[in-house]
Amino acid sequence: MKIKLLRIDSRLIHGQIANNWVGTVGVQTMIAACDSAAHDNLRKTLLMQVGREPTKTFVLDIAKTLRVYNNPKYADLDVLMVVETPQDVIRLMDGGIPVTEVNVGGITYKEGMTRVTESVSVGKAEIEAFQELHRRGIKLEVRQLPSSSHSDMMDDLKAKNLI
Amino acid sequence: MVALIIAAHGELAPALLASTQMIMGPLDNVEAVDFTKSEGPDDLLAKYEDAYKRVGPDVLFLVDLFGGSPFNAAARFAAVHPGVDVVTGVSLPMLIEVSAGMNGADVPTLVKAAIAAGGSGIRTYSQMQTTVSTADEEGDEL
Numbered sequence: 001m002k003i004k005l006l007r008i009d010s011r012l013i014h015g016q017i018a019n020n021w022v023g024t025v026g027v028q029t030m031i032a033a034c035d036s037a038a039h040d041n042l043r044k045t046l047l048m049q050v051g052r053e054p055t056k057t058f059v060l061d062i063a064k065t066l067r068v069y070n071n072p073k074y075a076d077l078d079v080l081m082v083v084e085t086p087q088d089v090i091r092l093m094d095g096g097i098p099v100t101e102v103n104v105g106g107i108t109y110k111e112g113m114t115r116v117t118e119s120v121s122v123g124k125a126e127i128e129a130f131q132e133l134h135r136r137g138i139k140l141e142v143r144q145l146p147s148s149s150h151s152d153m154m155d156d157l158k159a160k161n162l163i
Numbered sequence: 164m165v166a167l168i169i170a171a172h173g174e175l176a177p178a179l180l181a182s183t184q185m186i187m188g189p190l191d192n193v194e195a196v197d198f199t200k201s202e203g204p205d206d207l208l209a210k211y212e213d214a215y216k217r218v219g220p221d222v223l224f225l226v227d228l229f230g231g232s233p234f235n236a237a238a239r240f241a242a243v244h245p246g247v248d249v250v251t252g253v254s255l256p257m258l259i260e261v262s263a264g265m266n267g268a269d270v271p272t273l274v275k276a277a278i279a280a281g282g283s284g285i286r287t288y289s290q291m292q293t294t295v296s297t298a299d300e301e302g303d304e305l
Contacts, residue, residue, distance in 0.1 A: 015186045019259050029305075038300065049291060058305050067303035074305065147188030 001074045003097070007082045008089065009105035012037060013057060016105075016145055017082065018050045024146040027078040030057045033065040033092065034084050062088060066095040086129035093136065101139040104153050116156045119144050127162055130154070165270055166192040166218030167261060168211065169253055170237060171227035173198065176253075183258040190262050192218050198233050207236035221246045223273050225253040225261065246270060250277045256284025 005025045009017065012032040022030060030051055037043045038061040051057035060068065065081075068074060083089055085107070093099050107113075109121040116122055120142055122130070130153055133140060140153035157163045169176040176195040184190055194214035198207060215222060222244070224237040229251040241247040248270050250257075260280030261273050268276070 015259070019186055019263065020188065023263065045291065049286075056305075061300060064300050064303075068305055071303040145186075145188040 001069045001071075002076070002078050003081050003099075004078050005080045005103055006089065006092075006099060006101070007080070007103040007105045008084070008086055008107065009082050010084050010108045011106060012059075012082050012084060013047050013050045015050075017080070018052060018055065018057075020145055022051070022055055022080055025080050027080045028055050029077055029079045030055060031065065031068075031079055031081045032057070032059045032083075033062055033081055033088065034059065035061040036084075038064070062091050062095070065092065066097065069095075069097055086126055086133055089138075090129055090132055099138055101141065102133065104140055104142045105144055114160060114162060116153075116160055116162070117142055117151070120153075120156070122157070122162065127157065130157065131163060164192055165221045165223055165265055165268060165273055166194065167258075167265070168194045168196060168214050168218070168222055168224050168237075169226075169258070170196040170207070170211070170224060170233035171198065171253060172231060172233065175227060176233075179253065179255065179258060182255055183262060186255075186259055187262050192265065193262065194218055196233070204232055204236050204239075207232060208240060211236060211240045215240075215244070215247075219247075220244070221270055223247070223261070223270050223277070224249040225257065225277060226251050227253055248274050250274055250281070252281045254281055254284055257281040 004027050012034060013030055032047050038059050044059045047059050048057045089102055104120055106119040107121050109115055113121040113123045134154050141150050142153050142156060143150035169179055174197050176197055180195040196210045226233045226237050226249060228234060234251055237249045241249050257277050257280045261277050264276050
């Protein structure tokens with residue numbers, strides 16, 4: 001499996017991804033790798049309907065994502081993969097998926113978080129995970145749409161005095 | 164390149180354009196024409212003429228309501244401007260599809276895309292296919 005884009009987006013697959021990123025990246029397979037969504041029948045059903053022909057959408061928990069990734073049958077499959085959190089990127093890496101670059105698309109604000117950009121909010125756990133990814137040499141690019149302005153996640157965290 | 168003019172009652176057209184750009188990013192060659200209570204057909208025609216000067220001559224109008232003033236004025240405009248066509252029932256799914264296909268397409272191609280996307284954008288929750296069970300979480304097959 002070739003992951004052409006790995007994105008962090010707490011909404012997982014939605015309009016911006018199904019209608020814009022998928023064409024720009026040039027893939028026909030989207031995987032939402034997320035334990036809670038994979039185990040939530042309604043959310044899974046809705047996510048699987050977002051993609052349009054000929055795009056195929058899969059909602060897998062992280063364990064299954066790792067198994068599928070290692071299945072030689074999919075060695076040449078180009079994929080756009082979305083996870084909810086930077087913590088899940090670490091889980092993918094610890095499971096053996098090589099990652100060099102992550103698109104930070106959106107993390108929805110929740111109580112206790114700090115808004116870093118218009119679309120990205122972080123709490124303590126997210127900050128720690130981004131720092132860990134940075135230590136591992138991962139490029140962390142904040143960008144909502146292919147044509148949007150973009151910035152470096154670590155620069156944004158510094159600008160907010162969060163690291 | 165074909166340009167789009169979105170036209171609708173009230174402030175719907177600029178709002179639709181803003182919403183489309185939320186998904187597609189900034190769009191060139193797309194104009195939005197509003198139509199307020201105090202305006203009439205001649206105001207619409209004047210706005211269409213202005214927009215056409217900026218983005219014409221190959222223009223597809225996407226308007227809200229068949230028989231409404233934005234449509235009637237667009238039809239009058241199309242009657243005297245070759246290369247211009249009008250589709251009604253403008254919606255976000257239609258705008259996404261058409262703006263994604265604008266590069267290199269001609270007006271008749273975009274008309275077909277608009278009609279198809281306008282129709283297929285209408286879905287019903289109760290008729291959605293229900294998902295497979297958790298059984299597919301085993302194994303290593305997609």
